[in-house]
Amino acid sequence: MLRSFLILCIAALPLAAQTSNTDANDPDALWKELQGANLVYQGGTISWNDLRQQRAATDVEDGQHPPVAILSCADSRVPPELIFKRDLAKIFVVRDAGNVASNYDLASLEYAVSKGWTRLIIVMGHSRCGAVEAALAGDDNKLTPSLVELTQRIRESFGSNWATPPSLEDATKRNARASAAWLPAHSALIRNAVRSGRVKILAAYYNLGSGAVEEVR
Numbered sequence: 389m390l391r392s393f394l395i396l397c398i399a400a401l402p403l404a405a406q407t408s409n410t411d412a413n414d415p416d417a418l419w420k421e422l423q424g425a426n427l428v429y430q431g432g433t434i435s436w437n438d439l440r441q442q443r444a445a446t447d448v449e450d451g452q453h454p455p456v457a458i459l460s461c462a463d464s465r466v467p468p469e470l471i472f473k474r475d476l477a478k479i480f481v482v483r484d485a486g487n488v489a490s491n492y493d494l495a496s497l498e499y500a501v502s503k504g505w506t507r508l509i510i511v512m513g514h515s516r517c518g519a520v521e522a523a524l525a526g527d528d529n530k531l532t533p534s535l536v537e538l539t540q541r542i543r544e545s546f547g548s549n550w551a552t553p554p555s556l557e558d559a560t561k562r563n564a565r566a567s568a569a570w571l572p573a574h575s576a577l578i579r580n581a582v583r584s585g586r587v588k589i590l591a592a593y594y595n596l597g598s599g600a601v602e603e604v605r
């Protein structure tokens with residue numbers, strides 16, 4: 389009840405009031421702003437009226453400085469720009485099935501970090517993820533070599549010390565956490581950015597039904 393009330397109240401706020409005071413250099417403030425925008429999305433009332441002006445503003449040299457990068461699943465039900473109600477040029481999105489970083493995904497995120505825009509990287513898994521489900525099923529002989537590579541990578545995140553398989557939600561959260569840890573472990577550039585405090589990486593979980601995004605710790 390309280391949650392519904394909050395969603396309605398925040399959905400009624402003008403967007404400017406939700407974004408004007410955010411320090412784009414502060415990862416925690418950025419995450420807070422995204423959470424506020426996600427509440428608006430949960431309320432189901434988002435719309436964009438000025439896309440023509442936004443396009444014109446981006447069609448210039450050096451036309452993007454997104455402070456947030458997101459590695460999310462390619463699933464059609466998980467659109468980061470909608471989930472966080474972001475205007476054009478506000479988030480740098482990398483997507484693939486299972487939100488695990490390939491070398492090209494890592495290169496994409498390194499590009500964003502090297503440009504100096506990025507303050508926050510979010511690795512976002514979601515409920516009913518087919519890629520994690522396939523990894524849990526372990527039926528790799530029905531998959532293509534590329535899919536086997538993907539499911540094996542996801543499976544590594546489950547850990548080896550479970551007597552019974554984790555639930556799909558638990559497995560998805562473990563995978564998001566592992567993917568988030570994989571980035572600095574495999575990129576000196578990202579590792580240095582995190583160590584210096586310039587960039588924060590967090591794992592998150594998106595619920596298809598409610599539209600809510602929660603941090604995975």
Ligand SMILES: [Zn+2]
Binds near residue numbers: 487520
């Ligand atoms: Zn998925």
